[in-house]
Amino acid sequence: MTALLKLSGASKKFGGLVAVNNVSFGVEKGESLGLIGPNGAGKTTTFSILMGEHRPDSGSVEFRGQTITKVPTHRRVQMGIARTHQIPRPFGEMDVFENVRVGSMPDSVWRLIAEKEPERDEWEIIKSVGFGEREAGMLPGQLSMGELRKLELARTLAAGPEVLLLDEVFAGLTVGEIAQLTDLLLERKKLGMTYMIVSHDLRSLKPLVDRVIVMSFGSLIAEGEFDDVMADEGVREAYLGQARFDE
Amino acid sequence: MPKSQFHRYLLCWLAFGAFMCLVPLFASTGMVRVLIFANFLAIFAMSWDIISGRTGYISFGHPFLIGIAGYTTAILTRHLDAPLYVSIPLAILATLVGGALFFVPALRIRGTYFALVTLAFMELMYQLTQVIAPKITGGTRGLSGLKTIILGAVPNYYLSFFVMFAIAFCLWLIVRTRIGSALAAIRMDEEAVTALGLSTFKLKLFAFGTSAAVAGIGGALYVHYIGSIAPRALFDINFLFTILVAALLGGSGTIAGPILGAYFLTFLLEYLRPFLSGAERYLIYGAITLIVYVLEPRGLHSILERAYARIAPALARGFAR
Numbered sequence: 001m002t003a004l005l006k007l008s009g010a011s012k013k014f015g016g017l018v019a020v021n022n023v024s025f026g027v028e029k030g031e032s033l034g035l036i037g038p039n040g041a042g043k044t045t046t047f048s049i050l051m052g053e054h055r056p057d058s059g060s061v062e063f064r065g066q067t068i069t070k071v072p073t074h075r076r077v078q079m080g081i082a083r084t085h086q087i088p089r090p091f092g093e094m095d096v097f098e099n100v101r102v103g104s105m106p107d108s109v110w111r112l113i114a115e116k117e118p119e120r121d122e123w124e125i126i127k128s129v130g131f132g133e134r135e136a137g138m139l140p141g142q143l144s145m146g147e148l149r150k151l152e153l154a155r156t157l158a159a160g161p162e163v164l165l166l167d168e169v170f171a172g173l174t175v176g177e178i179a180q181l182t183d184l185l186l187e188r189k190k191l192g193m194t195y196m197i198v199s200h201d202l203r204s205l206k207p208l209v210d211r212v213i214v215m216s217f218g219s220l221i222a223e224g225e226f227d228d229v230m231a232d233e234g235v236r237e238a239y240l241g242q243a244r245f246d247e
Numbered sequence: 248m249p250k251s252q253f254h255r256y257l258l259c260w261l262a263f264g265a266f267m268c269l270v271p272l273f274a275s276t277g278m279v280r281v282l283i284f285a286n287f288l289a290i291f292a293m294s295w296d297i298i299s300g301r302t303g304y305i306s307f308g309h310p311f312l313i314g315i316a317g318y319t320t321a322i323l324t325r326h327l328d329a330p331l332y333v334s335i336p337l338a339i340l341a342t343l344v345g346g347a348l349f350f351v352p353a354l355r356i357r358g359t360y361f362a363l364v365t366l367a368f369m370e371l372m373y374q375l376t377q378v379i380a381p382k383i384t385g386g387t388r389g390l391s392g393l394k395t396i397i398l399g400a401v402p403n404y405y406l407s408f409f410v411m412f413a414i415a416f417c418l419w420l421i422v423r424t425r426i427g428s429a430l431a432a433i434r435m436d437e438e439a440v441t442a443l444g445l446s447t448f449k450l451k452l453f454a455f456g457t458s459a460a461v462a463g464i465g466g467a468l469y470v471h472y473i474g475s476i477a478p479r480a481l482f483d484i485n486f487l488f489t490i491l492v493a494a495l496l497g498g499s500g501t502i503a504g505p506i507l508g509a510y511f512l513t514f515l516l517e518y519l520r521p522f523l524s525g526a527e528r529y530l531i532y533g534a535i536t537l538i539v540y541v542l543e544p545r546g547l548h549s550i551l552e553r554a555y556a557r558i559a560p561a562l563a564r565g566f567a568r
Contacts, residue, residue, distance in 0.1 A: 051442070077444030085442075091435040094428070102432050103443045105425055109453045112426040159444050 002065060004029040004194055005081065005163050010049050010059030012042075019045040020056070021218040027163065032185075032195040034209035034226065036202065038238065041215040043198045044086055047165050050196075051083050052076050063163075078107060080162030084169055086198075088148040090140035096151055097136040100126055103158030122158060129154045130180045145172035153181070163194040170201045178204050202230075214238070253423070259503075260419065264412055271401045279400045283472065285513035286407035290414060290465035292493035292505030297418070297458040299491075300499035301427075302451055303434030304353050308365030309490055310482050311372045312459050315345040316466030317476045318376065321390045322383055324471075331394055331471065339463035346459020353451055357437070373482035389477030396471050403472055410468060411506070414461055419502040421457075430454055431500065485529070496536055498548025507547045512536075 003026025012020040020042045027033045035043050048054040050061055052073040060069045063079055071079070091099050100122045105112060126136050129150040140148060149172055156164065166185075170178050178201070185208055189195065199205045205212075205226075212229045214222040216238035222229050229235055271279055291313060299305045320338035323329040329337075352364040376384040384390065397403060421427070429450055432440045437447050470476045480486065489512060497508025515535065519528040543550050 053438075053442075072441075074441045074444050074446050077442065082444070083442065085439075089436050089439040089442075091432045091439065093431065093435060098428060101425070102428055102440070102445075105429055105443070105445060107445050107449070109426060109449050112429055113421055113424045117425060155443065 003027060003062070004031075004064060005050065005196075006062040007046070007050060008060050008062065010046070010056040010061070012045055012049060012054055012056050018218045020049065022059070023215070023218070023220050024059075025213050025220065025223065027194055027196055029194055030189070030192050031211065032189055032197065032209045034205050034212040035196055035198045035215065036200075036205070036212060037215035037221075040217075042218040043215055044167055045218075046215070047083055047167055047196070047198065050165060051081065074107065077159055077161070080160075081165070082156045082159045082161035082163075083165035084149070084152045084156050084167055086167045086171075088140075088145075088152040090143075090148060090151055090155075092140050095137050095139055096126065096131060096143075096154075097122060099140070099151055100154050100158045103155040104160070125154050125157050128157075128184050130177060146174060146177050149173060150177070150181070157188075161193070163196070164188075166195060166197045166199075168198055168200065170199055170204045182208060256419070260416060267408055267412070268405075271404055276400045279404045281513055281517045282510075283400070283404050283407045285510045286404075286411040287465055287469045287472070288489065288493055288513055289411050289506040289509035290461060291490045292497065292509050293411075293414060293418060293502065294458045294461035294465060295490050296494045296499055296501075296505045297454055297461065300494055300501075300505075301422070301430040301434060302454050304357055304451070305362045306349070306365045307362045307487060307491075308349070308368040309462060310487055311365070311368040312342050312345050312349065312462035313466035313469070314369075314372045314376070314478075314481050316342040316463040317470040317481060318384060318390075320467045321393055321470050321476045324394050325390050325392075326383065331396060335467045335471075338467040339460060342459045342463030342466065343456060346455050346462075349459065350452060350455040353455065354448070369482055369487065373478050376478045376482075384478070385476075387478065389475060389479075391475035391477075393471055393474045393476070395474055396468065407468070407472065410464060414464065415502050415506060418457075418461075422502065426450070426453070434500075492536055496539055496546055498546030501546075501548045504546050504548035507551070511547060 006024075006026035008024050010020055010023050011018070023042070023046060025033075035046065037043055045054060049056050052061075052068070052071060052075075056069065060067050062068065063076070063081060068076060068079070091102060094102070104122060106115070123136075131147075131150065131154070135143070135147065140151065143151065149169060153166070153169060169181065173181065182204065185193075185195065189208075195208070197205060197208060209226060211224065212222075212226050213220055214229055214232075214235050221238055222232050222235045224232075270282065274282070291309065294312070295306060295309045316338040319341040320331070320334040323334035323337060324331065349365065349368060352361055356364065376389075377387055381387075397406060422430070429440070429445060430453075432445075433447055433450060440447050440450075493508035493512050494505040495508070496511065497506065498504025512532070515532055516528060519531055522528075523531065539547065539550075
């Protein structure tokens with residue numbers, strides 16, 4: 001099967017630091033791929049390369065068989081790739097609803113001004129991440145970290161992505177919120193959405209992913225099904241140190 | 248924006264327009280002339296606010312845009328004897344070209360660096376008019392005896408007010424659409440806007456183009472109202488800061504704010520004149536501005552909105568009785 005989104009031989013250096021070193025992988029349509037590794041492994045940089053926020057020093061990015069290495073970020077989003085950030089970046093002076101509204105806007109000045117605003121599903125998206133009407137009118141400064149993550153997810157979903165890159169989406173969420181988000185992501189997966197998920201919360205990640213890739217010091221060190229990868233001694237050493245991963 | 252809020256704002260605009268149309272019936276000629284300056288300052292402050300208040304790109308070089316319009320129409324009418332209906336549109340077009348030049352640094356830099364680059368634009372224009380082409384621009388003395396559009400305080404008041412009001416109303420209609428939110432989002436986090444699939448290039452180009460067009464209209468009409476143009480007055484740091492303070496004091500990021508600020512500042516400076524004729528009045532003006540800004544950083548517009556929120560329920564109860 002051809003990969004929907006594919007990274008081939010990508011490398012990225014920041015000064016003397018090799019953040020991503022000759023990494024190649026692909027994610028197929030409808031697949032859910034976990035990207036794990038210790039802090040500083042290069043996971044977020046890999047996301048940034050996929051999104052066009054960082055141009056790789058070498059290697060290429062392909063989407064639906066087309067090379068998009070030089071395509072700017074906003075065009076990639078329009079093509080169907082979107083991401084959430086590790087540190088949520090809400091529009092601080094806009095309430096939750098308005099934040100999500102910006103996510104669904106068309107990329108045309110004329111349409112933004114002249115077109116009647118379509119009856120979009122912002123409310124549906126806001127509700128699906130667990131917000132009620134009260135939260136929809138709140139400013140980001142009034143939200144907890146967990147709620148900010150939900151806002152980030154809702155805003156990104158509003159852009160209508162086909163491939164969604166989730167960076168530490170579970171960090172700061174309660175057990176109940178994680179369960180709610182897991183249900184939402186699984187539901188969207190059934191509808192055909194493709195995911196790449198970076199998470200340190202392996203328990204929450206496990207039910208969501210079909211496959212996992214592991215990075216360490218910028219390189220890809222393992223790839224396979226969740227349990228197989230977790231049983232790999234090299235992964236345990238790189239990712240978990242001496243501690244054991246207990247189910 | 249909810250429909251009820253839209254109708255409330257629309258009613259405010261209409262009431263403001265109607266009231267200002269009646270002003271010459273009871274105001275002295277002196278006050279009418281003061282209001283003409285306030286109208287032009289409001290146009291310049293709105294123009295500044297489209298770039299700086301909306302998108303967060305603080306411009307210190309707005310007189311550059313106003314100067315392009317002023318000098319273009321002044322040179323065309325003075326040296327080529329062009330009619331005003333030709334020179335003014337050409338001046339606005341020239342300002343749009345200037346706006347495109349202004350836009351170039353915004354592609355790569357923002358914050359303090361962008362502000363300083365725009366300040367350099369203003370200085371460049373100052374030098375250009377004085378040193379490089381003094382025969383065309385009139386050098387340090389500028390150009391005087393320019394054609395006037397209409398004569399008399401009251402006709403000029405109506406002209407300046409209708410132009411200012413039309414610009415304000417059109418801008419209000421535009422920014423209440425989704426583009427207003429998109430531009431505000433750029434101010435808050437430009438990279439996050441890009442990450443949502445919007446081209447900030449297009450949005451900023453629109454903001455800079457609109458701002459330049461408004462500055463062009465104001466600049467071209469202003470020089471034909473006062474009948475002269477001189478670099479020292481136009482590219483003066485006081486003139487620049489009056490524009491900035493009008494927008495900030497009135498309420499940056501709003502349409503009514505720069506108008507409120509412009510009226511407040513113009514009247515403040517004018518009514519301080521009998522007591523303090525020299526530059527000391529700028530001290531008082533600075534102090535008052537500082538106090539208002541410290542008390543309410545979002546400006547006079549916010550103070551009025553809060554006041555309205557307090558009295559509206561009481562008014563509604565009164566009408567109900």
